[in-house]
Amino acid sequence: MSAPSTGTPQAAEGGRDERLVHRSLVRRLMGRPELGSVVGAIAVFVFFAFVADTFLRASSLSTVLYASSTIGIMAVPVALLMIGGEFDLSTGVMVTSSALVSSMFSYQMTANVWVGVGVSLLVTLAIGFFNGFMLTRTKLPSFIITLGTFLMLTGLNLGFTKLISGTVSTKTIGDMEGFSSARALFASHLSLGDVDLQVTIVWWLALVALATWVLLRTRVGNWIFAVGGGADAARAVGVPVNRTKIGLYMAVAFAAWISGQHLLFSYDVVQSGEGVGNEFLYIIAAVIGGCLMTGGYGSAIGSAVGAFIFGMTSKGIVYAQWNPDWFKFFLGGMLLLATLLNAWVRKRAEASK
Amino acid sequence: MTALVELTDVSKFYGNIRALEGVSLEVHAGEITCVLGDNGAGKSTLIKIIAGLHRHDAGTFEIEGEPAALGSPREALDRGIATVYQDLAVVPLMPVWRNFFLGSEPTKGAGPFKRLDVRRMRETTRAELLRMGIDLRDVDQPIGTLSGGERQCVAIARAVYFGAKVLVLDEPTAALGVKQSGVVLKYVAAARDAGLGVVLITHNPHHAYLVGDRFVLLKRGAMAGSHAKSEIALDELTRQMAGGSELEQLSHELARAPGPDVIGGRAVEEPDEGLADEVTEGTGAAGKPSGEAADKGGEGPSGAPAADRPRD
Numbered sequence: 190m191s192a193p194s195t196g197t198p199q200a201a202e203g204g205r206d207e208r209l210v211h212r213s214l215v216r217r218l219m220g221r222p223e224l225g226s227v228v229g230a231i232a233v234f235v236f237f238a239f240v241a242d243t244f245l246r247a248s249s250l251s252t253v254l255y256a257s258s259t260i261g262i263m264a265v266p267v268a269l270l271m272i273g274g275e276f277d278l279s280t281g282v283m284v285t286s287s288a289l290v291s292s293m294f295s296y297q298m299t300a301n302v303w304v305g306v307g308v309s310l311l312v313t314l315a316i317g318f319f320n321g322f323m324l325t326r327t328k329l330p331s332f333i334i335t336l337g338t339f340l341m342l343t344g345l346n347l348g349f350t351k352l353i354s355g356t357v358s359t360k361t362i363g364d365m366e367g368f369s370s371a372r373a374l375f376a377s378h379l380s381l382g383d384v385d386l387q388v389t390i391v392w393w394l395a396l397v398a399l400a401t402w403v404l405l406r407t408r409v410g411n412w413i414f415a416v417g418g419g420a421d422a423a424r425a426v427g428v429p430v431n432r433t434k435i436g437l438y439m440a441v442a443f444a445a446w447i448s449g450q451h452l453l454f455s456y457d458v459v460q461s462g463e464g465v466g467n468e469f470l471y472i473i474a475a476v477i478g479g480c481l482m483t484g485g486y487g488s489a490i491g492s493a494v495g496a497f498i499f500g501m502t503s504k505g506i507v508y509a510q511w512n513p514d515w516f517k518f519f520l521g522g523m524l525l526l527a528t529l530l531n532a533w534v535r536k537r538a539e540a541s542k
Numbered sequence: 543m544t545a546l547v548e549l550t551d552v553s554k555f556y557g558n559i560r561a562l563e564g565v566s567l568e569v570h571a572g573e574i575t576c577v578l579g580d581n582g583a584g585k586s587t588l589i590k591i592i593a594g595l596h597r598h599d600a601g602t603f604e605i606e607g608e609p610a611a612l613g614s615p616r617e618a619l620d621r622g623i624a625t626v627y628q629d630l631a632v633v634p635l636m637p638v639w640r641n642f643f644l645g646s647e648p649t650k651g652a653g654p655f656k657r658l659d660v661r662r663m664r665e666t667t668r669a670e671l672l673r674m675g676i677d678l679r680d681v682d683q684p685i686g687t688l689s690g691g692e693r694q695c696v697a698i699a700r701a702v703y704f705g706a707k708v709l710v711l712d713e714p715t716a717a718l719g720v721k722q723s724g725v726v727l728k729y730v731a732a733a734r735d736a737g738l739g740v741v742l743i744t745h746n747p748h749h750a751y752l753v754g755d756r757f758v759l760l761k762r763g764a765m766a767g768s769h770a771k772s773e774i775a776l777d778e779l780t781r782q783m784a785g786g787s788e789l790e791q792l793s794h795e796l797a798r799a800p801g802p803d804v805i806g807g808r809a810v811e812e813p814d815e816g817l818a819d820e821v822t823e824g825t826g827a828a829g830k831p832s833g834e835a836a837d838k839g840g841e842g843p844s845g846a847p848a849a850d851r852p853r854d
Contacts, residue, residue, distance in 0.1 A: 406657045408647040411636075415644055418633035425593075425631040426645035427616040485635045 222479035223491030225531035229477065229523070230494050230501070237505035244508045247384045254386065257500030258393035261493050262448050263467070264474035265396045266440040268492035269404065271475050273437045274417035274484025275331040277320065279338035280445055281467030286342050287313040287449025288459040289350060292359040302367040310446050316342070317442025321435030343465060350461035363457045375447070376455035389451055393493070396444065400489035413437065418485025473520065474499055477527040498523065544607040545570050546708050546739040547592060547623065552601035554587050561587040564601070565765045567758050569708055569739040574730065576750035577743045578783050579760035585743045588760070589712050592741065593625035594618030619645075622707035626697040628716065634686025638678060639667040641685045642700050670699045674729055691722030698729050702736065709733055710741045715749050727753055747783040751776045759783065 237244045244250075263280055270277055290312045295305030316338065323334045347357065354360050362368060377388045404410040412433045415423035424430045453459055476482065477498055478491025502523060506516050547569040554562040562584040569575050579585045590596040591603065594612030603610050605621050612618045618625070625631075632641045640663075648659045667681045674695050678688075685693060694714050701709050711730065715723040731753050734740050744750050750757060757774065759767040759782055767782060 402657075406660070408649060408658065411640055411644060411647055411658065414636050414640065415633050418635045419629075419631075422627075422629060422631040422633050423644065425595075425615050425625065425627060427614075427619055428645045481635075485633060 222486055222488045222531075223494055224479070225533075226478045226491050226494040226498065226527060229527050229530060230498050233498050233501050233505070233523070237501060237509065241505055241508035241510075244505055247382075249504070249508055251384050251386050253497075253500045253504045254390050255500075256504050257493075257497045258387065258389040259448065259451070260467075260470050260474055260499050261393040261496030262389060262396060262451075263441075263444050263471040264478070264492040264496045265393075265400045265489050266437070266444045267471040268475035268478060268480050268487055268489055269400055269413060270437045270441055271472070271480040271482070272404070272417045272484060272487040273413045273434060274420065275324065275434060275437065276335060276472070277438065277441050278332065278335040278468050279316070279320065279342055280441055280471055281464040281469075282339055282342040282346060283313065283316055283442065283445040283464075284448040284452060284467065285346055285459065285461065285464035286316065287446045288453040289346055289359060289449075289461060291450060292362055292453050292459050293349070293353055295362055295365060296360050297353065300366050302362055302365050302371050305362075306371055306450060309449065310443075313442045313446040313449065314439050315442075317439040317445075318435060320442075321438035324438070325431035325434055339468070343462075346461045357461050359459045359461075361457050362453075368454070371450070372454040375450040375453075392447055392451075393496075396447075397489050397493045404489055409433070409436070414485055416484075470499060470520075473524050477524060477531075479531055495527075498527070545604070546606060547741075548602075548604045548607075549588075549591075549598075550602045550604075552588075552591065552598045552603060554584075554591060554596060555599050560763050562591075562598075562763050565758070565760065566601075566768065567741075568756065569741055570755075571707070571739050572734055572737050573755040574734050574740040574742055574753050575756045575758065576754035577741060577758050577760060578745060578747060578750055578779075579766075580745060580783075582762070583760040584763040585745075585760060586712070587763075589625060589627075589710055589741075589743060592618070592623060592708075592710055594623070616645075619704070619706075622705065623710065624701035624704065624706035624708070625710040626694070626701055626712065626714065628712045632685045632693060632697060635684050637682045638671075638685050638688070638696060639664045639681040642667040642670070642681075642696065642703075646704055666703070670703050671696060674699050674732070675725075689722065690718050691725050694718070694726050695729055698726075698733060702733055702738065706738060708739045708741065710743070712743050713745070714742070715744065715746060723749060745783070747776065747780040751779055 263284070267277060267280060287309050291302070291305040291309035293305075294308045295302045299305065320331075320335055320338055323329070324331050327334070350357060350359060373388075375388070379386045379388060379391070402410075404413060412423065412428045412430075415428050416430045416433050420430050452463070474495035475487065475492045476495070478488065478493070478495035480487030480491065499520070502519055503516055506513055506519065545568040547567075549565060549567045551564050551566055552562065553560075553564060565584070565588060567575060567577070567588075577585055577588060587596070591598045591612075594615045594617050597611050597613070603612075605623070610621070612621070612623075615625070633644065636644070639660075643663050643666075648662055649656050650659045650662075651657050664681050668678065671678055671681075676692055676695050676699075685696065688696065698709070698711070698714075714726050714730065718726060727749060730740060730742060734753070742750060742754060751771075755771050757767075757769045757771070757779060758765065769779075
């Protein structure tokens with residue numbers, strides 16, 4: 190940064206040095222979207238470390254990480270979608286749909302669960318494509334489009350499950366071929382010393398790493414920021430805006446498929462009414478992690494920190510032996526605080542420029 | 543010598559609205575063609591046709607002598623036409639270097655490891671801007687934090703860097719102060735000297751006259767005049783642009799605070815002297831009912847007397 194500045198003998202030489210001094214490392218860190226959430230995460234961690242004696246045990250932390258990962262897996266693509274300027278309200282039930290399709294297709298049509306898993310992937314991606322296609326074709330707000338998908342999926346989940354299996358949950362597929370290998374991939378435990386870690390944590394961290402790479406180091410990442418920050422400008426310089434948005438919805442669907450398979454293979458049966466309301470948890474994680482509601486700004490790592498705050502709060506309340514009925518209240522308060530903190534941090538960071 | 547871009551009698555309708563009719567324009571390499579017009583004159587529509595956002599409905603649009611109908615901005619870019627819009631087509635929250643390469647990002651590596659060549663993007667951005675005299679302290683700063691003139695120059699530098707043959711600039715000096723306008727005009731001239739054909743859209747005749755080689759005047763969607771620089775003086779251009787006889791009329795009205803009969807009398811009288819020449823088709827095409835002409839008539843033909851003058 191300093192090399193070219195010395196190469197131009199300008200009148201404002203002194204002023205330039207001064208300007209460079211202003212952007213210290215601290216200021217640069219403050220410019221990162223996830224900073225507010227990291228501060229918040231540390232605060233929550235310290236808080237529960239004090240009020241709950243068992244919180245710092247390795248087994249507790251692995252439980253916290255598991256809770257974080259189940260939200261975090263979905264929060265990653267939801268964050269990308271929000272950076273791309275759109276919403277998805279159908280994510281919660283889409284996870285359930287994905288699990289139901291996988292379970293019922295395997296049970297009804299074949300003897301091997303992997304066939305169901307594959308069909309489920311195609312169906313879920315098709316739902317994501319539908320969301321994106323409808324959005325780009327109709328130009329309606331994504332809020333409306335995905336609210337429609339949300340309601341339709343909720344109905345389909347219940348309707349099809351009752352039609353096919355007669356009850357509101359699916360039949361058990363635990364004795365079918367391929368179940369154990371599928372369970373190993375989607376719902377196994379890894380032992381690290383005496384700590385038991387769920388495989389979803391690996392999925393989660395892998396998705397965060399992949400999303401961060403895509404976002405910061407690929408052309409597609411540049412396009413995601415651009416379609417969220419200024420779709421018209423992006424279109425004018427040749428960015429395929431519609432394809433980018435459809436791709437983002439399909440990425441959400443892909444993560445919903447992973448979550449859905451985890452749901453299926455860890456519990457063996459799927460309740461058709463599950464998942465309603467989870468879409469807001471994913472959005473909360475992304476927003477706490479520094480994503481702007483209006484698009485164009487945010488990070489995948491931030492969504493992971495947001496999910497971690499969620500995990501710590503939901504389990505910390507249990508370890509502190511409080512009444513978990515209050516959990517949602519804390520979550521709501523945290524969302525407000527985190528968003529305020531984010532706004533404040535960003536203002537400070539921008540003022541420094 | 544074939545023109546880089548040539549429009550002949552181009553028209554565009556939005557439903558029953560005539561946005562543009564019978565407009566002709568030529569852009570040659572190393573020349574600046576200025577398009578002048580008031581608000582609603584059809585300047586934006588004209589740009590959108592050249593930039594590939596809209597297709598024209600009638601007339602011919604030729605790029606280097608070949609008929610063209612551009613389907614998308616990407617297609618226009620591929621044929622060497624770069625457009626810098628009033629909003630500059632930059633994403634305010636994104637860093638300068640990401641904006642500079644947006645839509646045409648260089649990559650390195652292959653397959654799953656194909657990634658942005660971040661170092662090259664940063665260095666090129668810095669070097670290209672430095673060449674235009676913009677010395678950024680940090681190419682990582684969001685482009686929204688730059689001044690209007692700087693942003694304009696980034697957008698122009700970007701178009702030049704990506705090998706544009708034709709540069710279309712939409713009101714580049716509209717929101718700028720005197721000094722910043724001067725800086726931007728300097729880069730417009732620099733782009734011209736680099737051999738680009740430039741279409742400069744503006745409603746400021748002073749800026750246009752400083753750099754322009756040809757001037758096309760638009761009025762209510764029709765062409766109200768087309769002049770080479772040698773054919774027209776700044777005063778005349780300014781007079782036509784500023785509304786010409788309209789302005790004179792306005793000054794009369796303002797001075798006397800006239801009664802309704804005076805306004806009516808003047809407006810009826812004017813079209814007669816105005817219906818001289820090619821502007822007739824402009825007024826006629828507007829399809830105004832004759833009754834309406836009493837209040838609006840002044841606007842259509844006002845450019846007419848002036849438009850003839852250089853030819854006499």
